[in-house]
Amino acid sequence: MTMQDLNIAFIGGGNMAEALIAGLRRAGHAAERIIVAEPQAARRDFLSNSYQIKAVAENSVAASAADLLVLAMKPQQMKAAVTGLGLHLKGDTSVISIAAGVTTASMRAWLGAAANIVRVMPNTPALVGAGMSVLFSDADELHKQRTEYLLDACGESLRVEKESQLHAVTALSGSGPAYFFLLTEVMQATGEKLGLSPELAAKLAAQTALGAGKMLTESDRSAAELRHQVTSPGGTTQAALDVMYEMGLPDAVRKAVLAASKRSEELAG
Ligand SMILES: NC(=O)C1=CN([C@@H]2O[C@H](COP(=O)(O)OP(=O)(O)OC[C@H]3O[C@@H](n4cnc5c(N)ncnc54)[C@H](OP(=O)(O)O)[C@@H]3O)[C@@H](O)[C@H]2O)C=CC1
Numbered sequence: 001m002t003m004q005d006l007n008i009a010f011i012g013g014g015n016m017a018e019a020l021i022a023g024l025r026r027a028g029h030a031a032e033r034i035i036v037a038e039p040q041a042a043r044r045d046f047l048s049n050s051y052q053i054k055a056v057a058e059n060s061v062a063a064s065a066a067d068l069l070v071l072a073m074k075p076q077q078m079k080a081a082v083t084g085l086g087l088h089l090k091g092d093t094s095v096i097s098i099a100a101g102v103t104t105a106s107m108r109a110w111l112g113a114a115a116n117i118v119r120v121m122p123n124t125p126a127l128v129g130a131g132m133s134v135l136f137s138d139a140d141e142l143h144k145q146r147t148e149y150l151l152d153a154c155g156e157s158l159r160v161e162k163e164s165q166l167h168a169v170t171a172l173s174g175s176g177p178a179y180f181f182l183l184t185e186v187m188q189a190t191g192e193k194l195g196l197s198p199e200l201a202a203k204l205a206a207q208t209a210l211g212a213g214k215m216l217t218e219s220d221r222s223a224a225e226l227r228h229q230v231t232s233p234g235g236t237t238q239a240a241l242d243v244m245y246e247m248g249l250p251d252a253v254r255k256a257v258l259a260a261s262k263r264s265e266e267l268a269g
């Protein structure tokens with residue numbers, strides 16, 4: 001079976017599932033090979049209309065169709081949703097959990113020892129093909145490669161060798177888009193306070209985020225070097241950065257990333 005022939009099923013059709021479905025469709029995976037099980041009728045309608053995929057209410061229908069099954073509920077919803085689902089899986093189905101914290105051992109306890117489990121921490125930029133996903137799995141290589149087919153349709157993917165590293169990964173790339181969005185929101189609002197129209201302030205903040213991101217990924221210079229290049233001595237950037245340091249922004253970001261990692265550990269139970 002080629003990767004394009006995989007039947008890919010999602011259980012839970014929320015924000016992150018939608019981002020992965022959008023990535024798959026954008027990369028050309030056939031709509032009739034994607035199915036989502038989602039409890040809310042309005043959300044099912046939205047997903048089937050937006051991506052031309054099949055949306056059903058019963059998890060077992062999606063699970064039994066799957067070569068690749070993506071569990072995309074909240075961590076707290078996972079145990080109830082997947083207990084008993086193992087009965088509906090084909091023997092060689094690859095089961096991907098994207099839930100923060102929930103361990104491979106817990107998934108095996110709920111799904112059955114034979115389940116081929118891959119843990120993934122994706123992020124929402126998958127929606128626009130710019131995702132960063134990290135996987136961990138102790139299952140056979142085939143299951144990791146199938147997972148990479150899905151993830152690479154949505155951006156970039158990497159592997160980690162230790163499951164415990166997923167806490168840090170979650171704190172950086174899983175939650176990370178929200179940190180940049182908050183910064184952008186504040187820049188935009190302040191631009192408006194300084195007299196720019198909402199449209200202009202939004203455009204300047206967003207395009208600046210995109211430009212900074214492209215420089216970080218495409219240039220071989222470090223983030224610190226790129227920052228220095230913007231910062232003329234005695235100039236405007238220096239005035240802004242002085243305030244950021246005085247008010248403890250680096251320390252706040254450090255503590256925020258540590259809090260996200262700790263929360264991931266707590267969700268592991
Ligand atoms: N959002 C993100 O940026 C990222 C999220 N993740 C992980 O992805 C997972 C989903 O997050 P997110 O998409 O934000 O959450 P959402 O709440 O948007 O999506 C979860 C969906 O699953 C549905 N659901 C709940 N219970 C069941 C069930 N028993 N069977 C089938 N579907 C069910 C929910 O319905 P209802 O609303 O009715 O409960 C909801 O539509 C989480 O585990 C999270 O840790 C990972 C990386 C990034």
Ligand SMILES: O=C(O)[C@@H]1CCC=N1
Binds near residue numbers: 100170174
């Ligand atoms: O906030 C969360 O718990 C999920 C995991 C990473 C991003 N969103």
